[in-house]
Amino acid sequence: MKTIFDKFLKGDKVIWIITIVMLCFSLLTVFSFVPVLVKVEGGTPFKYLLKHFFYVILSFAMMYFVHKSNPKMFSQVSKIAMLVGIGMLLLTIISPTEVNSAKRWVKIPFTSLTFQASDLAKVTLIMYLSRQLAKRKDQFLDWKEGFIPIMGPILLTVGLIVKDNFSTAAIVLALAVTMLFIGIYPLSRIFLVFGVVVGVGAAAYGVHKAFPEKNLLPRLTTWENRILHKIDDDDNVIENAQVTNAKLAIYNGGIIGQGVGDGKLKEYLPEAYADFYYSSFVEEFGAISAILLVLLYLIILYRMIRIGLRSTSLFETYLCIGIGILLTTQATVNMLVCTGIFPVTGQNMPLLAMGGSALMMTCMAIGMVQAIAAKNNLGPKD
Numbered sequence: 001m002k003t004i005f006d007k008f009l010k011g012d013k014v015i016w017i018i019t020i021v022m023l024c025f026s027l028l029t030v031f032s033f034v035p036v037l038v039k040v041e042g043g044t045p046f047k048y049l050l051k052h053f054f055y056v057i058l059s060f061a062m063m064y065f066v067h068k069s070n071p072k073m074f075s076q077v078s079k080i081a082m083l084v085g086i087g088m089l090l091l092t093i094i095s096p097t098e099v100n101s102a103k104r105w106v107k108i109p110f111t112s113l114t115f116q117a118s119d120l121a122k123v124t125l126i127m128y129l130s131r132q133l134a135k136r137k138d139q140f141l142d143w144k145e146g147f148i149p150i151m152g153p154i155l156l157t158v159g160l161i162v163k164d165n166f167s168t169a170a171i172v173l174a175l176a177v178t179m180l181f182i183g184i185y186p187l188s189r190i191f192l193v194f195g196v197v198v199g200v201g202a203a204a205y206g207v208h209k210a211f212p213e214k215n216l217l218p219r220l221t222t223w224e225n226r227i228l229h230k231i232d233d234d235d236n237v238i239e240n241a242q243v244t245n246a247k248l249a250i251y252n253g254g255i256i257g258q259g260v261g262d263g264k265l266k267e268y269l270p271e272a273y274a275d276f277y278y279s280s281f282v283e284e285f286g287a288i289s290a291i292l293l294v295l296l297y298l299i300i301l302y303r304m305i306r307i308g309l310r311s312t313s314l315f316e317t318y319l320c321i322g323i324g325i326l327l328t329t330q331a332t333v334n335m336l337v338c339t340g341i342f343p344v345t346g347q348n349m350p351l352l353a354m355g356g357s358a359l360m361m362t363c364m365a366i367g368m369v370q371a372i373a374a375k376n377n378l379g380p381k382d
Helices: 013-033 035-041 045-067 071-076 078-094 117-135 143-162 166-182 187-210 220-228 234-253 277-310 314-338 356-375
Strands: 097-099 102-107 114-116
Touching: 013 045, 013 277, 013 356, 035 045, 045 356, 071 078, 071 117, 071 314, 071 356, 078 102, 078 117, 078 143, 102 117, 114 117, 114 356, 117 143, 117 166, 117 314, 117 356, 143 166, 143 187, 166 187, 166 314, 234 277, 234 314, 277 314, 277 356, 314 356
Parallel strands: none
Antiparallel strands: 097 102, 102 114
């Protein structure tokens, strides 16, 4: 007897089940975690739940239709996708929309909705690098054919993101370097790029300090305070309090949690439904659920790597591994911020946290992996 996976949801059944469970669970947690947003922006929890429900349905639809595609198409459109991603990043500089004091957003015409360009750029960069690493594997030592086409887009993407979103730029750079290592790219070229990045960063830092009135790097002071823990700075006092409350929320959750909607410390966490999702989650659902959540992300990573390694296409291998690393990295950063190990960033929890653009891009990426799994017959029996 054929199941729904045999008829409609091709690919890896385990990833489908985890993804669907997380999307459904996100509706429950968003409804529970949005009281802070209601206090700040007004409205009712139902309003934000309805908005998130819309994004969940839209994201699942995107994932479904992408997974029905031929993976060859992902390779064919990777260059165009990369250009679109860079174009969106340029819009955040030319005509940005400010949300929560951050100019990382692009307004969607004729609507009140916004889109975070870096969410798209992360996925399109993975697609582009996967294509180039597979296509140019015998040209890595050629400056024109093997260096500029690969390193140029990496540096451009990171450079466009870093001004207003240092944490995302760092994740994108780390992800790109990891993919270069996996693609056996020459270490000498990787170190050269690192040297260029450090040199340009040092120069930009010097210019920013020499001409503070220009505010060339608006997020620099914030990150200096976060990293150096200068508690005499008012903004940093607030951020330290946020981290303290995040850790207290985790402690308050105990083994089994306080129960849905009964978390108290989430009211003292900014964006408990996004940036501090993990703390809010643990407070209401407990340490056992927190461990289970970690295991689910690790299973997704394992299954995606497995799908990639079983493919006969290098492009597909790099794409699956890159997407798996991206999702688990974002989840890990959110957890490390909430436990006070990392300074406060703007990275939310994939598939669970509130945020339309992040959710759509995550589901689109998973859809590509499922398309590869379906093409290679890595279905329910695997």
